[in-house]
Amino acid sequence: MNERRLKFTLNGAPVCVDISTDTLLVDLLRDKLGFTGTKVGCREGQCGACTVLMNGKAVNSCLVLALSVEGSKITTIEGLEDNGEIHPLQKTFIEKGAVQCGFCTPGMILSAKALLDGESDPSEEQVKVALSGNLCRCTGYSKIIEAVQDAARQMKIEGGKEDASKIGR
Numbered sequence: 001m002n003e004r005r006l007k008f009t010l011n012g013a014p015v016c017v018d019i020s021t022d023t024l025l026v027d028l029l030r031d032k033l034g035f036t037g038t039k040v041g042c043r044e045g046q047c048g049a050c051t052v053l054m055n056g057k058a059v060n061s062c063l064v065l066a067l068s069v070e071g072s073k074i075t076t077i078e079g080l081e082d083n084g085e086i087h088p089l090q091k092t093f094i095e096k097g098a099v100q101c102g103f104c105t106p107g108m109i110l111s112a113k114a115l116l117d118g119e120s121d122p123s124e125e126q127v128k129v130a131l132s133g134n135l136c137r138c139t140g141y142s143k144i145i146e147a148v149q150d151a152a153r154q155m156k157i158e159g160g161k162e163d164a165s166k167i168g169r
Protein backbone atom coordinates (compact mmCIF):
# COMPACT_ATOMS: atom_id res chain seq x y z
CA MET A 1 0.00 0.00 0.00
CA ASN A 2 1.27 3.46 -0.91
CA GLU A 3 1.44 5.51 2.32
CA ARG A 4 2.29 9.15 2.88
CA ARG A 5 2.60 11.37 5.93
CA LEU A 6 -0.02 14.10 6.28
CA LYS A 7 0.14 17.14 8.56
CA PHE A 8 -2.77 19.50 9.10
CA THR A 9 -4.71 21.26 11.85
CA LEU A 10 -7.90 19.65 13.09
CA ASN A 11 -10.16 21.70 15.35
CA GLY A 12 -7.19 23.82 16.37
CA ALA A 13 -4.82 20.92 17.18
CA PRO A 14 -1.94 19.70 15.02
CA VAL A 15 -2.35 16.26 13.43
CA CYS A 16 0.42 14.14 11.91
CA VAL A 17 -0.73 10.83 10.46
CA ASP A 18 0.41 8.22 7.93
CA ILE A 19 -2.32 7.37 5.44
CA SER A 20 -2.75 5.57 2.18
CA THR A 21 -2.71 7.93 -0.81
CA ASP A 22 -6.32 7.13 -1.76
CA THR A 23 -7.84 7.84 1.68
CA LEU A 24 -10.78 10.22 1.60
CA LEU A 25 -11.00 13.00 4.17
CA VAL A 26 -14.30 11.69 5.57
CA ASP A 27 -12.77 8.27 6.22
CA LEU A 28 -9.64 9.74 7.79
CA LEU A 29 -11.76 11.85 10.14
CA ARG A 30 -14.18 9.12 11.14
CA ASP A 31 -12.28 5.85 10.95
CA LYS A 32 -8.69 6.79 11.69
CA LEU A 33 -9.11 9.85 13.92
CA GLY A 34 -12.47 8.99 15.56
CA PHE A 35 -14.30 12.24 14.71
CA THR A 36 -17.61 10.53 14.00
CA GLY A 37 -19.66 13.73 14.25
CA THR A 38 -19.02 13.99 10.50
CA LYS A 39 -21.65 11.77 8.88
CA VAL A 40 -21.54 9.66 5.71
CA GLY A 41 -24.58 9.58 3.48
CA CYS A 42 -24.27 9.29 -0.29
CA ARG A 43 -20.47 9.42 -0.76
CA GLU A 44 -21.19 11.25 -4.01
CA GLY A 45 -21.28 14.92 -3.02
CA GLN A 46 -25.07 15.01 -3.09
CA CYS A 47 -26.31 15.05 0.52
CA GLY A 48 -23.92 17.29 2.50
CA ALA A 49 -23.93 15.00 5.56
CA CYS A 50 -20.12 14.87 5.42
CA THR A 51 -19.64 18.67 5.31
CA VAL A 52 -16.62 20.03 7.18
CA LEU A 53 -14.84 23.38 6.98
CA MET A 54 -11.55 23.55 5.09
CA ASN A 55 -9.85 26.89 5.79
CA GLY A 56 -13.29 28.24 6.68
CA LYS A 57 -15.04 27.02 3.54
CA ALA A 58 -17.69 24.28 3.60
CA VAL A 59 -16.58 21.19 1.63
CA ASN A 60 -17.99 17.71 1.14
CA SER A 61 -15.34 15.59 2.84
CA CYS A 62 -16.40 12.53 0.81
CA LEU A 63 -15.06 14.28 -2.29
CA VAL A 64 -11.77 15.48 -0.77
CA LEU A 65 -8.62 13.36 -0.89
CA ALA A 66 -7.16 13.45 2.60
CA LEU A 67 -3.68 14.25 1.30
CA SER A 68 -5.01 17.44 -0.29
CA VAL A 69 -5.62 18.98 3.16
CA GLU A 70 -1.86 19.15 3.87
CA GLY A 71 -1.23 22.37 5.82
CA SER A 72 -4.94 23.25 5.99
CA LYS A 73 -7.22 24.02 8.88
CA ILE A 74 -10.10 21.55 9.11
CA THR A 75 -13.07 22.08 11.42
CA THR A 76 -15.59 19.38 12.24
CA ILE A 77 -18.70 19.68 14.40
CA GLU A 78 -16.61 18.62 17.42
CA GLY A 79 -14.51 21.77 16.92
CA LEU A 80 -17.37 24.24 17.48
CA GLU A 81 -17.36 23.87 21.24
CA ASP A 82 -15.68 26.82 22.93
CA ASN A 83 -14.59 26.47 26.57
CA GLY A 84 -17.28 23.87 27.23
CA GLU A 85 -19.99 25.99 25.53
CA ILE A 86 -21.72 24.82 22.39
CA HIS A 87 -21.86 27.21 19.42
CA PRO A 88 -24.86 29.61 19.09
CA LEU A 89 -25.90 27.66 15.98
CA GLN A 90 -26.01 24.44 18.00
CA LYS A 91 -28.11 26.21 20.65
CA THR A 92 -30.63 27.64 18.20
CA PHE A 93 -30.95 24.35 16.31
CA ILE A 94 -31.97 22.76 19.61
CA GLU A 95 -34.22 25.64 20.67
CA LYS A 96 -36.04 25.87 17.33
CA GLY A 97 -36.54 22.13 16.97
CA ALA A 98 -34.37 22.08 13.84
CA VAL A 99 -32.98 18.66 14.79
CA GLN A 100 -35.04 15.51 14.37
CA CYS A 101 -33.03 12.39 13.49
CA GLY A 102 -29.95 14.64 13.53
CA PHE A 103 -28.16 12.93 10.66
CA CYS A 104 -27.96 16.09 8.56
CA THR A 105 -27.33 18.40 11.50
CA PRO A 106 -23.50 18.51 11.74
CA GLY A 107 -23.22 19.26 8.02
CA MET A 108 -26.04 21.83 8.15
CA ILE A 109 -24.44 23.62 11.08
CA LEU A 110 -21.01 23.74 9.45
CA SER A 111 -22.44 25.11 6.18
CA ALA A 112 -24.35 27.68 8.25
CA LYS A 113 -21.19 28.58 10.16
CA ALA A 114 -19.31 29.21 6.91
CA LEU A 115 -22.15 31.57 5.93
CA LEU A 116 -22.31 33.43 9.25
CA ASP A 117 -18.53 33.87 9.38
CA GLY A 118 -18.81 35.99 6.24
CA GLU A 119 -22.32 37.44 6.59
CA SER A 120 -23.58 38.55 9.97
CA ASP A 121 -27.16 39.27 8.91
CA PRO A 122 -28.11 36.83 6.13
CA SER A 123 -31.45 37.00 4.34
CA GLU A 124 -33.64 33.91 4.13
CA GLU A 125 -32.52 33.56 0.52
CA GLN A 126 -28.84 33.65 1.49
CA VAL A 127 -29.43 30.95 4.11
CA LYS A 128 -31.25 28.80 1.55
CA VAL A 129 -28.39 29.16 -0.94
CA ALA A 130 -25.75 28.38 1.72
CA LEU A 131 -27.62 25.24 2.78
CA SER A 132 -28.63 24.15 -0.71
CA GLY A 133 -26.05 21.34 -0.69
CA ASN A 134 -27.32 19.90 2.60
CA LEU A 135 -30.32 17.59 2.43
CA CYS A 136 -32.66 16.98 5.35
CA ARG A 137 -35.23 14.20 5.23
CA CYS A 138 -37.04 15.19 8.44
CA THR A 139 -37.55 18.86 9.24
CA GLY A 140 -38.96 20.53 6.12
CA TYR A 141 -36.13 23.13 6.36
CA SER A 142 -38.16 26.06 7.77
CA LYS A 143 -37.01 25.45 11.35
CA ILE A 144 -33.42 25.10 10.15
CA ILE A 145 -33.58 28.45 8.34
CA GLU A 146 -35.15 30.08 11.43
CA ALA A 147 -32.41 28.59 13.61
CA VAL A 148 -29.64 30.00 11.39
CA GLN A 149 -31.18 33.48 11.35
CA ASP A 150 -31.74 33.36 15.08
CA ALA A 151 -28.10 32.34 15.67
CA ALA A 152 -26.99 35.27 13.48
CA ARG A 153 -29.03 37.65 15.67
CA GLN A 154 -27.64 36.16 18.88
CA MET A 155 -24.06 36.32 17.59
CA LYS A 156 -24.57 39.99 16.67
CA ILE A 157 -25.85 40.75 20.17
CA GLU A 158 -22.96 38.85 21.78
CA GLY A 159 -20.45 40.57 19.45
CA GLY A 160 -21.94 43.96 20.40
CA LYS A 161 -21.60 43.18 24.12
CA GLU A 162 -17.95 42.20 23.64
CA ASP A 163 -17.21 45.40 21.74
CA ALA A 164 -18.93 47.46 24.45
CA SER A 165 -16.89 45.76 27.20
CA LYS A 166 -13.66 46.48 25.28
CA ILE A 167 -14.61 50.17 24.97
CA GLY A 168 -15.42 50.23 28.69
CA ARG A 169 -11.99 48.89 29.64
Ligand code: FES
Binds near residue numbers: 039043048
Ligand atom coordinates in the same frame (compact mmCIF):
# COMPACT_ATOMS: atom_id res chain seq x y z
S1 FES B 1 -21.66 11.73 2.06
FE1 FES B 1 -20.60 13.39 1.22
S2 FES B 1 -22.09 14.56 0.19
FE2 FES B 1 -23.16 12.78 0.86
Ligand code: FES
Binds near residue numbers: 104136137138
Ligand atom coordinates in the same frame (compact mmCIF):
# COMPACT_ATOMS: atom_id res chain seq x y z
S1 FES C 1 -32.97 15.95 10.95
FE1 FES C 1 -33.11 14.03 9.99
S2 FES C 1 -32.15 14.32 8.07
FE2 FES C 1 -32.27 16.27 8.92
